[in-house]
Amino acid sequence: MTVHDVASLAGVSTASVSRVLSGRRNVGADVDERVRSAATELGYQVNAVGRSLRRQSTETVGLVIADITNLFFPSLTKALEDAFAHEGLGLLLADAANDVARERDAVARLLARQVDALLITPVSRLQSRRTIDEANQRTTVVQLDSRASTKAHYVGMDNSQAVSDVLAHLAELGRTSPVFIGSDPHISTTWERQRAFSRLAPTGDRVLTGDFSLDWGRTATIEALERWPDTDALFCADDLIAVGAAEQLRSMGHRLPSPIAVVELASTSGNPAVQRRLFPGTLQVRPSTAP
Amino acid sequence: MTVHDVASLAGVSTASVSRVLSGRRNVGADVDERVRSAATELGYQVNAVGRSLRRQSTETVGLVIADITNLFFPSLTKALEDAFAHEGLGLLLADAANDVARERDAVARLLARQVDALLITPVSRLQSRRTIDEANQRTTVVQLDSRASTKAHYVGMDNSQAVSDVLAHLAELGRTSPVFIGSDPHISTTWERQRAFSRLAPTGDRVLTGDFSLDWGRTATIEALERWPDTDALFCADDLIAVGAAEQLRSMGHRLPSPIAVVELASTSGNPAVQRRLFPGTLQVRPSTAP
DNA sequence: GTGAAAGCGCTAACAA
DNA sequence: TTGTTAGCGCTTTCAC
Numbered sequence: 001m002t003v004h005d006v007a008s009l010a011g012v013s014t015a016s017v018s019r020v021l022s023g024r025r026n027v028g029a030d031v032d033e034r035v036r037s038a039a040t041e042l043g044y045q046v047n048a049v050g051r052s053l054r055r056q057s058t059e060t061v062g063l064v065i066a067d068i069t070n071l072f073f074p075s076l077t078k079a080l081e082d083a084f085a086h087e088g089l090g091l092l093l094a095d096a097a098n099d100v101a102r103e104r105d106a107v108a109r110l111l112a113r114q115v116d117a118l119l120i121t122p123v124s125r126l127q128s129r130r131t132i133d134e135a136n137q138r139t140t141v142v143q144l145d146s147r148a149s150t151k152a153h154y155v156g157m158d159n160s161q162a163v164s165d166v167l168a169h170l171a172e173l174g175r176t177s178p179v180f181i182g183s184d185p186h187i188s189t190t191w192e193r194q195r196a197f198s199r200l201a202p203t204g205d206r207v208l209t210g211d212f213s214l215d216w217g218r219t220a221t222i223e224a225l226e227r228w229p230d231t232d233a234l235f236c237a238d239d240l241i242a243v244g245a246a247e248q249l250r251s252m253g254h255r256l257p258s259p260i261a262v263v264e265l266a267s268t269s270g271n272p273a274v275q276r277r278l279f280p281g282t283l284q285v286r287p288s289t290a291p
Numbered sequence: 292m293t294v295h296d297v298a299s300l301a302g303v304s305t306a307s308v309s310r311v312l313s314g315r316r317n318v319g320a321d322v323d324e325r326v327r328s329a330a331t332e333l334g335y336q337v338n339a340v341g342r343s344l345r346r347q348s349t350e351t352v353g354l355v356i357a358d359i360t361n362l363f364f365p366s367l368t369k370a371l372e373d374a375f376a377h378e379g380l381g382l383l384l385a386d387a388a389n390d391v392a393r394e395r396d397a398v399a400r401l402l403a404r405q406v407d408a409l410l411i412t413p414v415s416r417l418q419s420r421r422t423i424d425e426a427n428q429r430t431t432v433v434q435l436d437s438r439a440s441t442k443a444h445y446v447g448m449d450n451s452q453a454v455s456d457v458l459a460h461l462a463e464l465g466r467t468s469p470v471f472i473g474s475d476p477h478i479s480t481t482w483e484r485q486r487a488f489s490r491l492a493p494t495g496d497r498v499l500t501g502d503f504s505l506d507w508g509r510t511a512t513i514e515a516l517e518r519w520p521d522t523d524a525l526f527c528a529d530d531l532i533a534v535g536a537a538e539q540l541r542s543m544g545h546r547l548p549s550p551i552a553v554v555e556l557a558s559t560s561g562n563p564a565v566q567r568r569l570f571p572g573t574l575q576v577r578p579s580t581a582p
Numbered sequence: 583g584t585g586a587a588a589g590c591g592c593t594a595a596c597a598a
Numbered sequence: 599t600t601g602t603t604a605g606c607g608c609t610t611t612c613a614c
Contacts, residue, residue: 002607013585018609028583048404049349050607052340053590060383060404068369078359081386085397090404092351093384095372106376113339113351113381293591304601309593319599341591344606 001044010038021046052114060090062110064103064120066187068095070212071239072121076144080119089116100127107135115139122148125188146188159189162265163196163235170233175261176202178233179224181241183212190237193265197235203228217244225260236264292335301329312337343405351381353401355394355411357478359386361503362530363412367435371410380407391418398426406430413439416479437479450480453556454487454526461524466552467493469524470515472532474503481528484556488526494519508535516551527555 003014003021010017012031019027020035021044038044052058061084065073077093084091092110096103103123110118117140122128128148135141141152170178180197183190190212198204206228210216217240224231234249236242242264249260294305294312301308303322310318311326312335318326329335343349352375356364368384375382383401387394394414401409408431413419419439426432432443461469471488474481481503489495497519501507508531515522525540527533533555540551 003609004607014608015585015587015610016583018607019584022609024609026583031584045399045403047607049340049343050590051609053344053592053606054608054610056590058340068372069365074359074364077384078386081359081384082388085385085393085400088400090400091384093368093372093382094376095369097373102376108336109376109379109381112336294593295591305591306593306601306603307599310600313593315593317599322600338591341606342593344590344608345592345594347606 001042002047005042006035006038006044009042010034022051057116058090058114059088060092060113060115062092062094062107062113062115062118064094064096064106064110064118066096066103066121066123067098072145076121096123098123100124100131103128104131107131111135111138117142119144121145122188124148124186125191126186148188156189157265159192159265160196163193164200166235166263166265167197167200170235170261170263173261175232177206177228177230178203178235178263179206179208179228179231180235180237181217181220181224181245182207182209182237183216183241185209187212193237201235206231212238212240214240214244214247217241217246218248219244221245221248231260233261233263236262238264239266292333293338296333297326297329297335300333301325313342348407349381349405350379351383351404351406353383353385353398353404353406353409355385355387355397355401355409357387357394357412357414358389358503362534363436367412387414389414391415391422394419395422398422402426402429408433410435412436413479415439415477416482417477437481439479447480448556450483450556451487454484455491457526457554457556458488458491461526461552461554464552466523468497468519468521469494469526469554470497470499470519470522471526471528472508472511472515472536473498473500473528474507474532476500478503480556484528492526497522503529503531505531505535505538508532509539510535512536512539522551524552524554527553529555530557 003017007014007017012035016027016031017035018024020032021039048059063077063080067073081091092113092115094106094110096106100123107118107120118135119142120132121144122132125146125148132141132143132149132152136149136152143149143152143154145156147154147156167178170176178201180194180201182194185191185194194207194209198207208220208223210220217236220241221234221244224234234245236245242262246262249262254260294308297308298305303326307318307322308326311323312330339350354368354371358364372382383404383406385397385401387397391414398409398411409426410433411423412435413423416437416439423432423434423440423443427440427443434440434443434445436447438445438447458469469492471485471492473485476482476485485498485500489498497515499511499514501511508527511532512525512535515525525536527536533553537553540553545551
């Protein structure tokens with residue numbers, strides 16, 4: 001089923017079919033009508049591959065997620081898919097499984113498919129840079145949430161400002177002995193937050209670094225309270241850590257947010273169901289963000 | 292950067308370039324070598340759009356998810372993405388937002404992109420059928436998790452058998468007064484489980500039906516215990532319901548799985564981190580499954 | 583406003 | 599084994 005079929009049924013040229021069906025102008029009302037009814041009758045739908053080849057544009061965006069199982073993923077994907085579907089853009093998905101080599105592969109595969117743009121949540125602050133810079137030569141690349149290259153675009157929060165805002169908020173509440181529980185410092189987001197914390201917090205040396213996991217959030221909480229008994233707030237680097245910390249505190253009999261507050265910076269307000277699970281009783285702050 | 296560039300640099304025809312780069316056989320060692328080095332030198336990568344048009348195959352699979360924010364989604368997507376990446380297949384993602392009309396749109400968009408196969412978790416047991424049957428005329432369609440059409444393929448569990456297994460397990464444990472907490476009966480999975488429960492359970496009339504949400508899991512739990520005080524097990528239709536039920540019981544001071552067990556049927560064993568969050572202390576059964 | 587024809591990048595028949 | 603050539607389905611000059 002091609003433009004030719006529609007053209008012959010409608011008694012016009014393939015050019016006219018294309019003009020009508022791709023919404024280009026300069027088409028007579030008569031031809032327009034004939035083409036449309038022929039297309040409907042045949043159940044014709046344009047072949048996006050042929051169109052892409054000719055137009056040199058696939059109307060498709062590639063998305064490389066550092067780790068699909070990260071809780072951050074569904075809300076991000078949903079927001080993107082919504083926006084893209086609205087624009088008629090396709091979304092080609094790839095997972096880097098937190099591995100730089102797989103990330104490189106995934107990017108290559110998406111580029112081979114001629115995506116019009118590439119969105120990526122970089123796996124590693126340092127090691128993802130080359131992959132991103134190279135991809136950026138071939139198409140538009142946008143880094144999401146965390147940043148590995150200064151050349152490609154970046155959409156995420158101003159971590160330094162956000163940390164400052166949260167610390168100010170804590171101070172207003174009289175909480176002046178926070179501990180920072182970091183996750184994987186390879187991720188720029190965590191790293192930047194940690195640096196800002198060290199620079200700005202009254203207790204800037206109280207920093208624990210581990211990995212991006214719920215368990216580490218729990219372990220770190222125990223360690224924090226042992227090492228610094230006067231702790232009155234846990235500043236968590238991200239979602240999973242905060243969940244772990246909150247759970248640990250609850251299982252120790254604390255009634256959040258007292259006497260120890262749990263704060264974190266979340267890049268998305270995202271999925272309400274997940275959020276509700278994550279933060280029952282947790283202190284929530286909405287910091288200022290940068291474009 | 293096309294086959295022509297590589298061909299002229301290597302001093303061979305474009306056909307030879309194609310033969311080498313697409314791994315077809317019957318190529319002399321000399322030509323093979325020259326083409327490969329030329330390709331490397333130019334950083335050439337095949338254009339998948341041209342290839343797709345010629346081969347009439349995109350090496351791409353479409354995935355239509357009923358609702359991305361469903362907790363079921365990440366583990367499913369990860370499993371699929373893993374398998375597809377391994378085979379060099381692309382994954383084109385679309386979200387139906389639990390809406391039949393959007394599902395129809397999403398399917399149409401993916402078909403226009405000439406996906407080689409379409410995977411779908413149908414939104415509605417009844418209303419998704421036409422969409423799926425029509426798509427099935429154009430490409431291979433596989434229904435995942437729940438089934439709306441008998442014509443297209445289906446991968447999921449044998450719900451009836453699974454319910455039977457779980458009830459038998461409960462009986463062995465001396466629990467003979469279960470209540471079924473269903474979610475949206477539009478979804479075939481829920482519906483089939485509910486029917487099996489009604490048929491097989493000693494207390495088959497104890498069924499509550501609501502929607503696919505954590506809140507409903509909580510509400511239903513309260514209602515179940517009020518209406519049937521001798522309840523000794525909550526048979527939840529799916530993940531979210533079970534989470535809600537477990538949370539509600541815990542907040543009522545119960546120490547799961549006693550005195551009231553919470554059971555559910557989960558189609559994926561999936562993401563360990565999510566699973567751990569979902570089922571702390573919950574009774575787990577691994578029922579037999581069908582292909 | 584409409585049609586004829588070229589060509590996007592690639593691969594597969596066919597010829598040599 | 600290698601090259602020549604046609605053509606996948608579409609859009610877009612270019613001519614009328």
